[in-house]
Amino acid sequence: MGGRLAQHEDGELLERIGAGDSAAFRQLAERHTLRLLRTARSILRDETEAEDIVQEAMLRLWRRASELTVENQADGIGAWLNRTTRNLAIDRYRRAKRVDLVDEFPETAASEESPHAQLENQERSQDVENAIDRLPERQRTAILLFHHQGLSVAEISSVLETSEHATESLLARARRTLKDSLQSVWRTLNDTD
Secondary structure: OHHHHHHHHHHHHHHHHHOOOHHHHHHHHHHHHHHHHHHHHHHHOOHHHHHHHHHHHHHHHHHHHHHHHHHOOOOOHHHHHHHHHHHHHHHHHHHHHHHHHHHHHHHHHHHHOOHHHHHHHHHHHHHHHHHHHHOOHHHHHHHHHHHHOOOOHHHHHHHHOOOHHHHHHHHHHHHHHHHHHHHHHHHHHHHHO
């Protein structure tokens, strides 16, 4: 019952924010910021980055409050904020990883692999990234947090706000989907060679 009451209060605050009420915005931000920081921190493992992500999520709320009022009555604005924070954090994490990979490749790969092998590895990496991008949002999030960020199943469960069993199921489904997708892509490539 407490969750429904908080959700109802959030809905009222959201309506006021949509009308430009900055006091209502501060109140809603105070109610959700700590949880959102935990979510962003668990993905990024960096306090400053997590704070930036939460600020961006709250800014999006401020800008979109009038259109979110009706749209989010069923889920509640807390769920919208959590999804937005999680997606922003994952996007930032992925951008940072791409920069790191680009910085690392020239010296090590050039000296150890032939140009053909380098191209094949880049193509396979791109295939994997594309397959991950095509996963449903929760499966993609679970896979990225587990394999790229090194979070435990318990930590991912906390981020996704789900049980450990459900997280394990998400990971298993994501792995099966990735395996099937990549086998299909690579089989097609081998058939054309």
